[in-house]
Amino acid sequence: MIQYASIILFVIGIYGLFVSKNVIKMIVSLNIMEIGLNIFIISIGFVGGGAIAPIISSTQDLGLIFVDPLPQALVLTAIVIGVGTTALALAFAKTIYKTYNTFELDEMEESA
């Protein structure tokens, strides 16, 4: 269920990028897309039936069933990368607002 939701979330983000003409809304959509993707990555590493998080207290715990740790490592990286992109996009948004006094792409002179 959560896996399907994450895929739909990803697609909703792309939809938002398609239809919105507002710079801030586009960055919000970008973030929605990234959140959807992150949940999807975690979901492919999930093991049902009482598996535990990949943190042990000693090597004796290794007989237990764990969820896949690799996707979690990937998502840690992806989250931080997402913040970097968002910060940069917001900086551009601020510059755009300074230049054109609006966030609406339709109201700007500069052609694509």
Place this chain on the structure above:
Amino acid sequence: MNAVLLIVIPLLAAFISIVSKKIAPYLLLVVGLFNIVLLFFLENGLVFIGGFDVAMNSDLLGISLLLDTYARMALWLINGLILVIFCLNFKSYKAFSSILLLAMAGLNGLLLTNDLFNFFVFLEISGIAAYLITSANKKPVSTFRYLVIGAIGSSLFLFGVVVLYAMYGTLNMIVMIQAIQASGNYAEVILPFTLMFIGLGVEAKLLPFNAWVKGVLGHSNTLTGPMIAGVYAAAMSFVLGRFITNLFVFEGSLLIVVTVLLALGILAGDVMAFSSTKTREILLFSSIAQASIVALLFVNGVIIWAVYLIIANALSKTVMFLVINKATKDVGSDESEALRGLFVNNKLVGLTFTLVTLSVMGLPLLAGFVIKLNFLTQLAGIGQIVLIAIILVASVIEGIYFVRLIVKLWYPGESEISVKYNYSFKAVFIVIALALLVFGTYSTPLTKLDNTIDTVMEVVNNG
């Protein structure tokens, strides 16, 4: 000596350059030269990174880099071009040296890495560096659009990578190739490959994912034009080639869809260039067409000549964008009418520009001709008559608009325009034009790119 230094030394230099802004430009020069020299001493092969006791546990738990002849040629081209372009812009764009160092690290990483997620990380590094480089155009909206499209592209790429990981349980490209070939069920990988192809297609300027190109290159200057149309385009073409030939499997209907899209890209690029009057737009649309031709060659397995085409294109586009963008800056307009008679007072620049353009068009005695002749022969050899026809039609359109452009630039208009190119610009133009000429006349170029991937696979299998 270790191939990881090609990525790490620029990174280290970038970290140090933030502490002292003054030394940053010189660091870039030193690091660029270091990388080019280092490439002579590195041996082909796999390099492992990270992990614990790699010697004992030399399997694929960590990340690995793969240096082969293909990557080596790409790395020489990329590092050399970044160095040259930066030197030409040394006075005006000193502030960009940290960003260029990071771009260098990112692009080297893209070309070297053998790990799919690591590739995504480098895609983001080089992508963000590209957004910042294009911010020199002072057109925040186009740069923002580029950022958004680039972010969608890299997210789709990551999606594809993750699906592949879920299916085959690895991120290592070589192991992944083997697993896919072992399973033999190519229908299963259509989805991840399509997503990854779209993601790479955004950066490689393939139709229909190239909406950003016009905004970014249509306002380019002497730094952004050569960087995006020369360096980044070449790097992404190389990367796309690596994926197409080594990982992606295009079969059946997917092959037809990809071929049609690429063929449309060639025609659309040339037609749009034909109908444009702005010189920068003519150049950028022509480079869209060229990028599609390169991808088409890779899809059809014509690898070596595709590599030469990438190199020739990168060099030619660098010269063309430098000439036009310098003139545009001095004249204040890039309408081809406004630049009429540009070469009257700059005969030498005019001569080199003409030579380079003729090479792009594929006229005899120049590199472009040799390359075009050879890949057309190879395409004929595998019976791709339709593709040959499309490329020839595109060449005719290309010939018309380039000749039209050159004639305009040579014949004086009503008002005289004066654009001064300094000696370093002229030197670069002459060297590149001569290189294209020499390759076109006396070439006995490599006919085989020794791809170490097969030997590497043996290492992996035995290890």
Place this chain on the structure above:
Amino acid sequence: MRKLFGLLITIALGVMIILALDKTSAFPKFGEVNLQERISNQYLTEENVEMVGSANIVTAIVVGYRGFDTLGEVTVLFISALGVAFIFGGTKQQRLDLKFKPNFMLRVGSNVLLGIILVTSIYIILHGHLTPGGGFPGGAIIASAVLLLYLADDKFRSNVKGFKLIEGIAGSIFVVVGLLGLVFATAFLENFLPVGTVGQLLSAGIIPIIYVLIGLKVGSEIAGVVDNFLTEEESA
């Protein structure tokens, strides 16, 4: 028109992805993953866990096996912090007026909170190889402490130059530690210190060192970004 077109394309994309994944037999159903078929199974063998010495397997992967990704990720943050400063230009002097006056309680309270936050972040960073957390959340918490200072005092400007210095030095040391791995062991970023016993604070070789560097770097980078967003040119 554009909305309808966008809707159609995205629905097509979503349906395509979901159907394709459902039909693919190699793609495991949600929750029915067999770790035996994946590379990550090897991270969980007793031999490898003892070799790494980190109780938190995710940390072992993020900093140990895939430390190169992490270096890249720190670089992404570095370049966006650099870019934000670059885009806003370096000539800013003045704080952005947030339209509210911080009162006495906020000021005193924030000082107390600041201490607690900093201690928490240090704890999280140092225990990254034992408990959930580590350099990234720890560094981000440091940055939020700086953010708190900005909100509590409308005249506050942190030492941006200092952040840059920490950023540059922490990043350089990260690379140097990696290069030491190349010198003392065989590969870049390979562990060259004794790993100790799993579950102890002093264990896991170079992992805690790298996590401290990451924490410092992430903290100073995000703090720099926050500073850039909260200041404006004087003329504005």
Place this chain on the structure above:
Amino acid sequence: MTFFEIISLVIGILLLVIAFMAINSKKLINSVLFLSALSMLAVVAFVLMKAPDVAITEAVIGSGLVTALFVFTLLSLKRRESE
């Protein structure tokens, strides 16, 4: 249905509803707040799927700092409008 399935169903539906509201809300600040809520829900999803490391990172970075950056950007805009 097990407890896990019910919770994940609820989270999944909430995620989609809030994402839709974030895209369709008229005011920008609401859009940003919905995004923050979405991020918090993602944290719950991560905890459900046994990823505590990711949950902590997303909670601090995703819903904390990103929201702060969005709000600061919007605040600087408000100030310009009032001038």
